[in-house]
Amino acid sequence: MEPRSAAAAGKDFPYTARTTCYIEVHEDGSVTHGNDRTAYERAVTGKSRLFAVWPGEWSSHLFAIDDLDEYAKAHGIKHDEERTGLKEHVHDVQWEKSSYGNDNPRSPYVSISVSLTCGCTIHDLDSFAAQMSDQRGWAVATSGGWGSSSGPEGTTYSLRVRRKSLTG
Ligand SMILES: [Zn+2]
Structure with missing residues (x-):
C-alpha cells in the first residue's frame, strides 16, 4: 500500500486526533508506535520516517508525515502563531x-x-x-x-x- 501525503491534506490532517495512530520506521527497519519530541527529532534528522494511520469509516489510510513542520506545530513541539x-x-x-x-x-x-x-x-x-x-x-x-x-x-x-x- 502506497502511503498518502499528510502534507497534501494540509491543515485538515488530524495530527492530534485521538484516533490517529503514529508509526515510526527506523533506519534498521524496526517499527515502533507512538509519537513524541524524540520521534520528531529522529525524523527531522532522517534517522526514521513517521507515518500515521487515519482510521476511516470503512478502511484506514496510511499517511506519510511529510510535513514535519506542521506535525511539530500541531503537537506543540514548535510554537505556532496561527x-x-x-x-x-x-x-x-x-x-x-x-x-x-x-x-x-x-x-x-x-x-x-x-x-x-x-x-x-x-x-x-x-x-x-x-x-x-x-x-x-x-x-x-x-x-x-x-x-x-x-x-x-x-x-x-x-x-x-x-x-x-x-x-x-
Ligand atoms: Zn503578544
Whole structure:
C-alpha cells in the first residue's frame, strides 16, 4: 500500500486526533508506535520516517508525515502563531483582579481579567500559560473554566492564576 501525503491534506490532517495512530520506521527497519519530541527529532534528522494511520469509516489510510513542520506545530513541539493566536514575544499584559469569583480569600487561586495590548489573542490556554510562566512566573490554571468577552476596547480574558505566583 502506497502511503498518502499528510502534507497534501494540509491543515485538515488530524495530527492530534485521538484516533490517529503514529508509526515510526527506523533506519534498521524496526517499527515502533507512538509519537513524541524524540520521534520528531529522529525524523527531522532522517534517522526514521513517521507515518500515521487515519482510521476511516470503512478502511484506514496510511499517511506519510511529510510535513514535519506542521506535525511539530500541531503537537506543540514548535510554537505556532496561527494555532495559538500568540506571537512568540513578551506580551503586553494588563490585568486586574476580577470583581467576582474571589470571595474566598483562602483559595489558592485568584480570578483575574487579562487583556493583551500587544494584539495577541488566546486560542490555546496551555500555550499562553507556558508563556506567562516564562515571562512573569504566573501559574495559570489550565484545567477548568476560562473565558473571554469582547467589547469595544478589545478582548478580555478571565483566567485563574495561583495567588502566590501573581506578583507582577
Ligand atoms: Zn503578544
